[in-house]
Amino acid sequence: MVTGEDPNVIEVAYRGGVLVPAIDLWMDPRVPQGLAFVSHAHSDHAGKHRETILSAGTSRLMRSRIGASPQEHVLEFGETRELRGAQFTLLPAGHVHGSAQLHLETEGGSLLYTGDFKLRAGLSSEPIAWRGAETLIMETTFGKPEFVFPPAEQVLGDMVQFCREALEVGAVPVLLGYSLGKAQEILCAVAAAGLKPMLHGAVSKLTKIYREGVPGMPEFAEYEAANMAGHVLICPPSVRNSRMVQRIKKRRVAMVTGWGLTPGAVHRYQVDAVFPLSDHAGYNDLLKYVELVQPQRVLTLHGYASEFARDLRRRGVEAWSLVSPDQLEFAEMFEGL
Numbered sequence: 001m002v003t004g005e006d007p008n009v010i011e012v013a014y015r016g017g018v019l020v021p022a023i024d025l026w027m028d029p030r031v032p033q034g035l036a037f038v039s040h041a042h043s044d045h046a047g048k049h050r051e052t053i054l055s056a057g058t059s060r061l062m063r064s065r066i067g068a069s070p071q072e073h074v075l076e077f078g079e080t081r082e083l084r085g086a087q088f089t090l091l092p093a094g095h096v097h098g099s100a101q102l103h104l105e106t107e108g109g110s111l112l113y114t115g116d117f118k119l120r121a122g123l124s125s126e127p128i129a130w131r132g133a134e135t136l137i138m139e140t141t142f143g144k145p146e147f148v149f150p151p152a153e154q155v156l157g158d159m160v161q162f163c164r165e166a167l168e169v170g171a172v173p174v175l176l177g178y179s180l181g182k183a184q185e186i187l188c189a190v191a192a193a194g195l196k197p198m199l200h201g202a203v204s205k206l207t208k209i210y211r212e213g214v215p216g217m218p219e220f221a222e223y224e225a226a227n228m229a230g231h232v233l234i235c236p237p238s239v240r241n242s243r244m245v246q247r248i249k250k251r252r253v254a255m256v257t258g259w260g261l262t263p264g265a266v267h268r269y270q271v272d273a274v275f276p277l278s279d280h281a282g283y284n285d286l287l288k289y290v291e292l293v294q295p296q297r298v299l300t301l302h303g304y305a306s307e308f309a310r311d312l313r314r315r316g317v318e319a320w321s322l323v324s325p326d327q328l329e330f331a332e333m334f335e336g337l
């Protein structure tokens with residue numbers, strides 16, 4: 001789909017990634033491209049492109065995950081650089097360490113692309129910043145009203161309590177969270193509560209890279225089966241049914257995920273508890289972000305993109321999903337012009 005029939009806004013297309021045709025720039029494309037902005041190092045956003053624009057934190061994380069691109073443009077947050085006649089500025093997205101939004105000024109207009117983002121201040125990611133733009137392209141993973149998260153302090157407090165209760169009965173608390181981002185926030189909360197964190201190898205590897213860019217990352221023990229007693233084990237969700245976890249005789253296992261808000265999450269994840277902590281903006285924060293940026297139009301992608309765009313239109317904001325059935329509605333609207 002191509003948007004931009006309105007001459008006053010920048011033309012944008014979605015082809016397995018967001019494309020700004022005027023300067024042949026891709027944002028988080030899934031397949032290798034020429035010039036691409038990589039918003040953060042999660043694998044659904046990170047690709048190996050000929051030329052990449054990214055933050056220093058994302059660059060370090062990418063090197064450990066898929067390797068560096070032949071040509072990297074590493075920008076500091078807030079620094080503006082000219083490329084292909086456009087002004088590029090990266091702003092922190094608050095999602096995980098290094099995660100960036102791209103603010104773009106071109107002759108055709110201004111644009112803010114969020115990548116994945118959250119408004120709440122995480123314990124291990126740079127706090128979000130924003131800037132006004134005519135077009136806002138935003139992720140809407142949790143773009144339905146049922147996804148309003150409880151305060152993070154409360155969720156983390158409940159998680160710490162779960163760990164204490166497990167330790168009191170001689171069990172090993174096992175906290176499952178994605179190894180890039182979620183696990184580091186869990187680590188910070190566990191250490192701040194005076195508990196002793198022990199990290200799975202995948203988490204430990206990324207946490208060491210965090211140390212280079214995030215001041216005050218806590219000390220932790222590396223995973224060691226014989227030395228687990230008295231520790232809180234932090235692992236990626238994929239190891240839930242692995243031997244590593246299954247052979248811990250006395251354990252209490254919890255999943256830490258925004259999807260914990262959905263009914264039946266404890267049964268679905270087959271765990272003792274679920275804590276709904278997310279690295280994405282909940283529904284209310286998505287609405288709030290549109291108010292903060294004050295765009296002329298909003299383009300949505302990921303998750304409930306159509307539903308959220310429809311809600312915005314009901315509120316009088318021009319909004320369209322870049323990736324779902326709205327494409328049809330959008331095309332019909334412009335055919336009618």
Ligand SMILES: [Zn+2]
Nearest residue numbers: 040042095116
């Ligand atoms: Zn992400």
